[in-house]
Amino acid sequence: MNGAHSLLTTLVDAGVDVCFANPGTSEMHFVAALDTVDGMRGVLALFEGVATGAADGYARIAGGPAAVLLHLGPGLGNGLANLHNARRAHTPMIVVVGDHATYHKKYDAPLESDIDAVAGTVSGWVRRTLRPEDVAEDTMAALAAVRRGELATLILPADVSWTDGEAGAVQSAAASAQPAAAVDGDAVQAAAQALYSGEHTVLLIGGDATHGPGLAAAVRIGEATGATVLCETFPARLQRGAGVPAVDRLAYFAEAAAEQLAGARHLVLAGAASPVSFFAYPGKASDLVPDGCAVHLLAPHRGAADALRRLADNVAPGTTAPLAPPARPELPSGELTAFTAAAVIGALLPDDAIVVDESNTAGVGIAAATAGAPAHDLLTLTGGAIGYGLPAAIGAAIAAPDRPVLALQADGSAMYTISALWTHARENLDVTTVIFNNGAYDILRIELQRVGATSGTEPGPKARQLLDLSSPAIDFVQIAEGLGVPGRRVRTAEEFAAALADAFAEPGPHLIDALVPSLLG
Amino acid sequence: MNGAHSLLTTLVDAGVDVCFANPGTSEMHFVAALDTVDGMRGVLALFEGVATGAADGYARIAGGPAAVLLHLGPGLGNGLANLHNARRAHTPMIVVVGDHATYHKKYDAPLESDIDAVAGTVSGWVRRTLRPEDVAEDTMAALAAVRRGELATLILPADVSWTDGEAGAVQSAAASAQPAAAVDGDAVQAAAQALYSGEHTVLLIGGDATHGPGLAAAVRIGEATGATVLCETFPARLQRGAGVPAVDRLAYFAEAAAEQLAGARHLVLAGAASPVSFFAYPGKASDLVPDGCAVHLLAPHRGAADALRRLADNVAPGTTAPLAPPARPELPSGELTAFTAAAVIGALLPDDAIVVDESNTAGVGIAAATAGAPAHDLLTLTGGAIGYGLPAAIGAAIAAPDRPVLALQADGSAMYTISALWTHARENLDVTTVIFNNGAYDILRIELQRVGATSGTEPGPKARQLLDLSSPAIDFVQIAEGLGVPGRRVRTAEEFAAALADAFAEPGPHLIDALVPSLLG
Secondary structure, eight states: HHHHHHHHHHHHTTTOOOEOOOOOGHHHHHHHHTTSSSTOOOEESHHHHHHHHHHHHHHHHOOOEEEEEEEHHHHHHHHHHHHHHHTTTTOEEEEEEOOOOOGGGGGTTTOOOOOOHHHHTOEEEEEEEEEEEEHHHHHHHHHHHHTTTTTTTEEEEEHHHHOOOOOOOOOHHHHHHHOOOOHHHHHHHHHHHHHHHOOEEEEEEEGGGSSSSHHHHHHHHHHHHHHEEEESSSSSEEEBBBBBBBBEEOSSSSSHHHHHHHTTTTTEEEEEEOOOOOOOOOSSSSSOTHHHHHHHEEETTTTHHHHHHHHHHHOTOOOOOOBBOOOOOOOOBBBBHHHHHHHHHHHHHTOOOOOEEEEEGTTTTHHHTTTSSOEEEEEEEETOOSSOOHHHHHHHHOOOTTTOOEEEEHHHHHHHSTTTTHHHHHTOOOEEEEEEOSSOOOOHHHHHTTTTTTSOOOOOOHHHTTBBBTTOOHHHHHHHHTTTTTTEEEOBEEEHHHHHHHHHOOOSSSEEEOOOOOOOO | OOOHHHHHHHHHHOOOOOEEEEEOOOGHHHHHHTTTTTTTTOOOOOOOEEHHHHHHHHHHHHOOOEEEEEHHHHHHHHHHHHHHHHHTTTEEEEEEEEEGGGGGGGOOOOOOOOHHHHHHTTOSSEEESGGGGGHHHHHHHHHHHHHHOOOOOOOOOOOOOHOOOOOOOOHHHHSSSOOOOOHHHHHHHHHHHHHHSOOOOEEEEEEGGHHHHHHHHHHHHHHHHHOOOEESSSSSSSEBTTTTOOEEOOOOOHHHHHHHHHHOOOEEEESSSSOSSSOOOOOOOOOOSOOOHHHEEOOOTTTTTHHHHHHHHHHHHOOOOOOOOOOOOOHHHHHSOOHHHHHHHHHOOOTOOOOOOOOEEHHHHHHHHHSSSSSSSEEEETTSSOOOHHHHHHHHHOOOTTTTTTEEEHHHTTTTTTHHHHHHHHHHOEEEEEEOSSSBBBHHHHEEEHTTTTTTSOOOOHHHTTTTTTTTTTOOHHHOOOOOEEEEEEEEHHHHHHHHHHHHSSOOOOEEEEOOTTTTT
16 A cells, blocks of 8 residues: 555545645645545645635534645645634644655755745644655544644655555554543633623633534523623634524724723633734734733633533523524615625525625625524634635535535635636535625725825825726626636626525525625725 | 835835735735835735736846735745745845734734745745834845845834834945856866867756857857757746747656756756756656766856856857747648647747746647747746746736737646736736646646556546546636636637737737647547
8 A cells, every 4th residue: 555545545534535635746646546545535626725725614614624635835835825714713624735755855856845844834733754654643643633623734755655555553543532622620710700700701702612502601601691702703613693692703893892892801711812903003902902801711712612611500500592583684675785785695595504704894794684594604714814715615515515605705805716616616516606896905995094004195096006906897707607607797786686596596606796885985 | 214115215226116016904004105105116916926926027037126015924825836936946036025013923813924934935035124224224135135046035014114213324236236156267167178078968058048148158169069058947038039049948757858868978057957857756767867977067047157158268269159040830720739839829929029838738839839930038937836827927028018928828727826817907918828728737647647646557537537627617718808808719720820910919918718639639
């Protein structure tokens, strides 16, 4: 059994049966092994950032490890932005990077580069396997790291892939068992004291506490104690909608987030980091914790759900979590804006959808409009590296083929990984993509003012030009159809509603190019 | 003057007047400064890999430094593949990476990552500027590094951009003077001895010896001594065509390269690295230097032209370099294949063109068909990181607005940086893009067999599927038009000739989607 077979066999045995890939020459034995090892599905992406974003979306929905195959240092570089997002989401992911043959590296061939250094910036676990007989054990070690919440990178030289080796004994079952994160009793006690204090307390949830029992426990705690429960700004996976315990998200803009946190004397962190401003702004605080507010770390991202359940047993016995009532907006008519578009989405969102949200400024109305829509999972841009939405939708759709996926996508961000649409078509995924086409990097037009770069005056022509996407205007319908996805352009709320209803009614990929005005008018 | 102004002023004063950019919030003061500092042109790319590839193409043609502006670690990651190509081409380039404010970094905000580590993999010079008063001096140091042949990365925190500081005294003139590379007299002597030996000698040129006086000197040497003169496989910029001293390039496939080098007793390297196989293959040598062949390093990439001129004065006094005669293929008719397409290009290439070649397998006939076409510059994929061609065409066209640019582009590679077409349209660049659309990663279908991954049998269905781009077929005309570039699909040699003639006749960007069969049939 050569190294490539050993890798595939070990992954499949451990339950990893999908690999998002953009391979090159160094990975040809891996590609060939797909036909000789049963049970692995290879999903081709036309760009590595699509493959890594797809793997992230897959793991967030599947809950288990995702695998991605990349080609040498440049392939890893191309995949890096979405690996950054995955790192920030603590996504269980094994990244296999094919490398030159061990004996070939010293020749400094044109594609030679420092893979390890780049991998180290996103991976808690990096290993270069040097002998085919070590592949199985190294793969198991990578999977164990993944299950501890680290992103693992396994660098596989081409000759290790193609050479036969006797596999060492692998403790498959032991290595694959996920170690439970212990609940810290003292931290539970301190959080309980804060909640019992009668002082204004905010419970900020993230990590594994934004869905399922952790989310329910958090909302029970809020209900019983009066604490404000907030979700981190960019959760990896937030369950929400009718019948689900409801929480607001911490706002993106620091001013709005500061308002949500104002007056808090205690901040309890359950799976979330202490809140900081996304960017720094001249003369404004980066740390969003109010003066005089004590911060209590209940649990890091992993184990937050368990800690919250323990805390709820203490402070909220007998309390049940109130559930969001069903409520849909009326279908609006007339001009298509960020708000009427949101109402259309709220009115039409199908049951059990997965919503991937990279709508940025144009998404300003969506949270409110969908709060009472049928229950759904929301995936967000955890690491802030744009170009996440269309790839993540691939992974989500493959992880849950029976659920409709709605990708809400800003126009500028869409262009970083636009070739993802081709994989939507190739795999015939039930993904409806809505492009909010406002012809600008609208968020940057806002940020240009917020950072004071233009000293309160209007931006000059060169600055405006550098944030403008309207010359030429991008026609996402043509791009989508060029990549095999049927597209439709809409300009009114009625047209958008008709197109969205049609897309939801017909399985397979669709794209709606929704022309909306800039938030700045 | 704030740091952003200081940076722009220093760059403009040093003659750097174009900056390829994909900015974010941390770079808003740089963007605003474009309107307050005269003389800098900002060119927007919709993806960082387009910006870095454009900067590379620009510098290769302009000869002077290119500048590129990126946003934080993920932006650098997205730009990394084409920075890898630029590093391999020894392109003079300054990479400015905006970062979080100095005081903001400790908060580990979502976009925080290890920029320095990633930059170090492509840059010989990396510096993080911590005070606005240091920006000018650090920028001059970066430019000095660039002029020594290093790719320089300047990391600029947002608060250093927006804070005023008194600039230190900067030795502008001294720092900007390019130090001449000294010619190594002993190396010239050793090379001369080899050439006088009467034994079979190969002169392999690269670096600054593939155009202008260096190229002429190399061909004179070959003419006078009988040495075989070859150009490295992927030169940064090769001058060729009618009236230019002609050299063959070393072949990509190791078997063919080995044939070109067979029998050599001496290999003289002038600006080129000792030849190695691009990838390793089971049972085949990586080092392409024949047994018993002595390798003589005449000069590294910089200074190779000067060393060759000195060598030519020694071994080829009075000899003039023979020039390639004008010769164009007849316009072919019938089926459009890699070879008939090449003949069309050879027949129609306009005067003084810049050809950016990332045609991969479909380009197999182009070198021969254009050898006697009007003189042109050829830019190639130096580092092997695909997705280079469409971006590089941007930079070439901006560096030489009066020259027609022809981008020869494989379909698979095109999809890594397809949004470059939008910048072709936005800047109204005179770039004609030819997509060789064979519906496959054809090079990988060949490599799959060459690495022996399928043991001589036909690849299995999963392997074939992972290298196939035909399901769905990509319609590059629709994609181009969606991005503002007029497109036309051609299926015969006649249609291709008509479309190419029309594109050359009309200024501005055009795309031709040329359907060609796979080389594998």
